[in-house]
Amino acid sequence: MHSLDAFAAEKLAQLDAGHLRRRLTPSARTSPARIQRGDRTLVSFSCNDYLGLAQDPRVKAAAIAAIELYGVGAGASRLITGDHPLLGQLEARLAAFKGTEAALVFGSGYLANIGVIPALVGSGDLVLMDELAHACMVSGARLSGARVLTFAHNDMDQLAERLAAARNHGARALILTERVFSMDGDQAPLPALLAIAQAHDAWTLVDDAHGLGVVTPDAKAPLELGTLSKALGGMGGYLCASTPVIELLKSRARSFVYATGLPPASAAAALAALDILDAEPERSRRPVALARRFTTALGLGPAMSAIVPIHVGEATRALALSAALAEKGLLVVAIRPPTVPKGTARLRVAFSAAHDEGDVDALVHAMRDVGAIGAPSLDVAE
Numbered sequence: 003m004h005s006l007d008a009f010a011a012e013k014l015a016q017l018d019a020g021h022l023r024r025r026l027t028p029s030a031r032t033s034p035a036r037i038q039r040g041d042r043t044l045v046s047f048s049c050n051d052y053l054g055l056a057q058d059p060r061v062k063a064a065a066i067a068a069i070e071l072y073g074v075g076a077g078a079s080r081l082i083t084g085d086h087p088l089l090g091q092l093e094a095r096l097a098a099f100k101g102t103e104a105a106l107v108f109g110s111g112y113l114a115n116i117g118v119i120p121a122l123v124g125s126g127d128l129v130l131m132d133e134l135a136h137a138c139m140v141s142g143a144r145l146s147g148a149r150v151l152t153f154a155h156n157d158m159d160q161l162a163e164r165l166a167a168a169r170n171h172g173a174r175a176l177i178l179t180e181r182v183f184s185m186d187g188d189q190a191p192l193p194a195l196l197a198i199a200q201a202h203d204a205w206t207l208v209d210d211a212h213g214l215g216v217v218t219p220d221a222k223a224p225l226e227l228g229t230l231s232k233a234l235g236g237m238g239g240y241l242c243a244s245t246p247v248i249e250l251l252k253s254r255a256r257s258f259v260y261a262t263g264l265p266p267a268s269a270a271a272a273l274a275a276l277d278i279l280d281a282e283p284e285r286s287r288r289p290v291a292l293a294r295r296f297t298t299a300l301g302l303g304p305a306m307s308a309i310v311p312i313h314v315g316e317a318t319r320a321l322a323l324s325a326a327l328a329e330k331g332l333l334v335v336a337i338r339p340p341t342v343p344k345g346t347a348r349l350r351v352a353f354s355a356a357h358d359e360g361d362v363d364a365l366v367h368a369m370r371d372v373g374a375i376g377a378p379s380l381d382v383a384e
């Protein structure tokens with residue numbers, strides 16, 4: 003066997019042994035809260051389309067109209083010929099929405115993180131990140147060449163201690179956190195975090211991927227990063243910040259400079275989605291209200307966002323419970339290491355404005371039936 007294939011085969015065997023191999027499952031979203039897998043239609047609690055806008059006729063019409071006029075792709079990077087006027091309109095809109103001077107749109111939230119972080123800090127500087135911050139912030143931090151330290155999840159005392167102890171004289175320090183944590187559904191204590199940052203002249207980047215359009219912000223960070231792919235239903239990423247920061251990134255964020263611009267249709271879709279957010283505030287309240295209906299019914303702590311994790315321990319148990327729920331027509335994908343720390347595999351339940359109360363109640367009953375809440379009742383091989 004070629005050494006390359008032998009390497010891949012050995013790695014796959016290790017993943018199989020740890021029940022950590024990932025496999026694709028073809029899935030077609032037929033309506034906002036339903037998903038087609040093979041010949042089965044499941045109620046999906048595993049999409050991040052929190053407001054049901056990916057299928058909204060107004061959002062689709064905006065994207066289709068832009069495709070008819072401008073085609074499917076940007077054709078080049080923004081700095082060459084890919085700077086379609088719709089992108090500038092979207093940036094002005096995002097900046098106004100977030101209350102910042104300016105904004106910059108990227109190809110995705112992942113690309114935004116790995117572009118922004120290394121453009122702001124580098125060798126000799128310090129990055130301090132919440133231990134549960136998303137993988138793309140880890141990637142951005144590593145790419146920067148700065149010293150990267152974590153602090154215990156939401157532990158502001160540890161953040162302050164490490165910031166004081168670890169920073170080189172005169173070096174820059176960047177704090178990374180999420181407004182709503184993607185796998186836990188809880189929120190960062192932003193007012194306290196920003197006060198610590200200010201006291202140490204450290205900069206703060208908040209990833210709002212799972213907050214925008216769903217939770218009301220309790221504070222604004224100087225670097226508000228996010229994605230167009232969750233509550234806004236489409237594709238793309240953004241950073242909202244001051245004018246000098248955004249101008250610097252246009253020259254220095256490598257994932258912006260050297261990547262094809264976002265397609266005009268994605269900008270048109272995001273603009274239409276933002277119109278809906280403004281016009282229908284009740285839509286934004288629905289995911290958390292449904293999540294709370296679920297947590298109340300199961301006696302769990304009140305949901306803080308659209309995301310509710312059900313911790314089940316080992317990966318095998320999460321997979322078995324997910325399969326048992328699918329048997330009942332409900333899709334709740336098992337989340338396993340390395341996406342989450344070892345021993346904390348979970349069912350990650352994501353609620354959408356597109357669910358109805360009946361969907362939530364069906365999930366409550368099914369969670370009890372399969373033994374996902376309380377004592378395990380499944381025969382699970384560990």
Ligand SMILES: Cc1ncc(COP(=O)(O)O)c(C=O)c1O
Nearest residue numbers: 110111112136184209211229231
């Ligand atoms: C917190 C967080 N940031 C960034 C991303 C990446 O965004 P995108 O999917 O737009 O690349 C995700 C997930 O996709 C996320 O959960």
